[in-house]
Amino acid sequence: MLRLLRRSGMATRDAEPLTVSAESDPPVMTPGLARVFAGIFQRLLAQQRSTPEQGETAA
Amino acid sequence: MKFAFYGRVSTEDHQDEQASRGWQLRRARQLIEPAGGVIVAEFFDVGHSRSLPWHRRPQASLLLLELKRPSRGWDAVVVGESARAFYANQFSNTFPILEHHQIELWVPEVGGRVDPDSEAHDMLMSLFGGMSKGERSRIKLRVKTAMADLTEREGRFLGGRPPYGYRLIDAGLHPNPEKAAAGIQLHRLEPDPATAPVVQEIFVSYLAGDGYRTIAQRLTNRGVPSPSAYDSRRNPHRSGRGWAFGTVRTILENPRYTGRQVWGRQPRFETLLDSNSPQDGYVTAQRWADPNNWVRSEHQAHQPLIDDLSYQQVQAMIANKGADRQRTERSPKTASPYLMAGMLTCDLCGRKMSGHRTDRRLGYQCRIRGTYALPADDPHPKTVWIAETKLVTATFDWLDEVFSPANRRRVLEQIATADTEPLPAVSQAVSDLKDAGQRIDRLVTAIENGVLAPEEVADKLHQLRDRKDRATAVLVAAETTTGQLEPKAIADLLDQLGGLVAVEATLTDDERRSVLEESNLSIRYNHDTRTALFKVDLARGVSVCVGGAT
Numbered sequence: 001m002l003r004l005l006r007r008s009g010m011a012t013r014d015a016e017p018l019t020v021s022a023e024s025d026p027p028v029m030t031p032g033l034a035r036v037f038a039g040i041f042q043r044l045l046a047q048q049r050s051t052p053e054q055g056e057t058a059a
Numbered sequence: 060m061k062f063a064f065y066g067r068v069s070t071e072d073h074q075d076e077q078a079s080r081g082w083q084l085r086r087a088r089q090l091i092e093p094a095g096g097v098i099v100a101e102f103f104d105v106g107h108s109r110s111l112p113w114h115r116r117p118q119a120s121l122l123l124l125e126l127k128r129p130s131r132g133w134d135a136v137v138v139g140e141s142a143r144a145f146y147a148n149q150f151s152n153t154f155p156i157l158e159h160h161q162i163e164l165w166v167p168e169v170g171g172r173v174d175p176d177s178e179a180h181d182m183l184m185s186l187f188g189g190m191s192k193g194e195r196s197r198i199k200l201r202v203k204t205a206m207a208d209l210t211e212r213e214g215r216f217l218g219g220r221p222p223y224g225y226r227l228i229d230a231g232l233h234p235n236p237e238k239a240a241a242g243i244q245l246h247r248l249e250p251d252p253a254t255a256p257v258v259q260e261i262f263v264s265y266l267a268g269d270g271y272r273t274i275a276q277r278l279t280n281r282g283v284p285s286p287s288a289y290d291s292r293r294n295p296h297r298s299g300r301g302w303a304f305g306t307v308r309t310i311l312e313n314p315r316y317t318g319r320q321v322w323g324r325q326p327r328f329e330t331l332l333d334s335n336s337p338q339d340g341y342v343t344a345q346r347w348a349d350p351n352n353w354v355r356s357e358h359q360a361h362q363p364l365i366d367d368l369s370y371q372q373v374q375a376m377i378a379n380k381g382a383d384r385q386r387t388e389r390s391p392k393t394a395s396p397y398l399m400a401g402m403l404t405c406d407l408c409g410r411k412m413s414g415h416r417t418d419r420r421l422g423y424q425c426r427i428r429g430t431y432a433l434p435a436d437d438p439h440p441k442t443v444w445i446a447e448t449k450l451v452t453a454t455f456d457w458l459d460e461v462f463s464p465a466n467r468r469r470v471l472e473q474i475a476t477a478d479t480e481p482l483p484a485v486s487q488a489v490s491d492l493k494d495a496g497q498r499i500d501r502l503v504t505a506i507e508n509g510v511l512a513p514e515e516v517a518d519k520l521h522q523l524r525d526r527k528d529r530a531t532a533v534l535v536a537a538e539t540t541t542g543q544l545e546p547k548a549i550a551d552l553l554d555q556l557g558g559l560v561a562v563e564a565t566l567t568d569d570e571r572r573s574v575l576e577e578s579n580l581s582i583r584y585n586h587d588t589r590t591a592l593f594k595v596d597l598a599r600g601v602s603v604c605v606g607g608a609t
């Protein structure tokens with residue numbers, strides 16, 4: 001498989017890093033994206049709040 | 060009493076959206092205002108068939124979602140015309156939901172509130188549902204029969220693009236006096252001097268034993284413009300760089316090159332979305348009809364480019380090809396695992412990149428070389444493929460910019476005040492609801508495109524509907540809780556983790572998918588420079604979030 005990939009040039013190209021173009025639009029925080037991030041941060045903060053308690057128990 | 064108004068307009072017969080909305084609202088107000096009612100919310104579906112059940116119409120489904128929220132701000136629903144809202148048995152499927160949430164329904168045809176205990180009201184609403192269905196069926200039948208008759212008897216050109224090799228010319232005024240008075244002409248096909256010889260060459264080459272690829276490559280090498288290149292104005296989405304193999308086949312299979320007008324080759328028909336759940340309504344699909352059922356004109360309607368005998372020989376040769384017999388044996392498709400499907404375009408040729416797994420890794424490839432005969436000197440690489448993980452990482456890196464110091468305060472406040480629920484189970488339910496809805500949409504699209512038969516996906520649709528229902532139940536149960544996010548807590552968390560790219564590593568697949576979908580992003584990937592150009596398409600996000608009618 002790797003040989004096939006190399007022959008097609010895919011293996012070497014795949015190893016190269018991907019660059020985001022300088023002409024790209026800046027991201028926009030839409031209401032939909034804000035809702036998704038709110039859900040994510042709520043979950044992460046809830047997990048974070050529970051983590052120190054476990055740490056204290058381990059200590 | 061505060062009301063939500065529901066209305067609908069179909070754009071199929073060129074109805075004026077504003078005028079229709081206006082009279083439906085006016086009629087609704089005339090009904091409720093004498094009783095002290097006032098409309099405080101509007102839900103208006105544009106361009107969606109009445110045959111779609113409420114949960115499949117964007118605005119009606121939003122209304123159904125809203126009515127479960129105690130904070131919705133209205134206690135009754137009013138419609139301007141029953142037939143606009145309820146088709147066939149939709150009333151009996153929808154009214155119990157309103158009743159359950161103690162929402163009244165006001166309908167002009169019953170002169171006010173629909174009484175759930177009134178047998179007469181129930182019968183009347185069922186009657187109007189049946190009339191609504193009958194009206195639609197009559198129009199469909201009348202139009203289809205007329206089109207078949209006009210094709211068979213007159214060989215009339217009934218619209219659409221002329222096939223490659225022909226062009227349209229006027230064929231006299233329309234026989235309908237009103238249309239004739241407006242100057243509307245009938246049309247007829249006439250051989251296009253530039254492209255008709257190419258069609259004839261394709262038939263001759265195929266009869267001589269050349270395959271689709273050989274013919275396509277020869278035409279490309281000679282610089283003959285492909286159909287999309289020849290008519291580039293109407294094919295702006297195609298690169299026109301060469302002949303597609305499939306185009307050659309499509310030309311060889313078109314019976315209109317024999318001079319006869321043909322109608323009904325790929326008729327649209329309606330089939331249950333889920334055979335176990337008729338309340339989900341129908342989907343319209345297009346399928347190739349049996350050639351014996353195609354409607355052909357009795358006489359030649361335009362100048363033929365190929366004689367009947369040669370055409371029949373070509374059809375026999377195509378039917379005997381081994382590869383074509385295998386085409387029908389498709390394995391059932393599963394839901395797409397690709398997170399960024401439809402978001403990527405190949406910068407080298409402008410084609411959409413499709414999901415492709417390589418060595419168990421998900422990624423996206425440009426398939427132009429597999430479907431088109433490109434010129435020998437075309438610089439497009441044979442393989443253009445990019446791993447999904449790289450794109451996801453790059454996207455989160457790009458999204459991180461939204462949290463830049465200049466934006467940070469505003470963006471964190473926006474997130475903290477976003478209309479979301481505080482519990483992880485609830486945020487999961489939001490993702491589930493969206494994900495299940497999208498999966499259902501994908502299955503519907505597959506059915507509509509004839510890729511999947513409804514029977515094949517019935518069980519899967521059931522599972523997805525159950526998942527949607529469970530997620531909805533979680534959201535309803537959590538209705539009374541409010542968000543507790545603080546901008547500072549989010550900022551500390553981001554700093555602690557080291558930015559959004561680090562957050563990405565902690566996400567569930569559903570969360571990752573939701574972020575990518577809500578980013579309203581389209582990406583042009585350049586394989587030569589290994590560069591991705593990110594563009595934001597906010598219109599996409601708007602139509603997904605709230606629908607176009609508000």
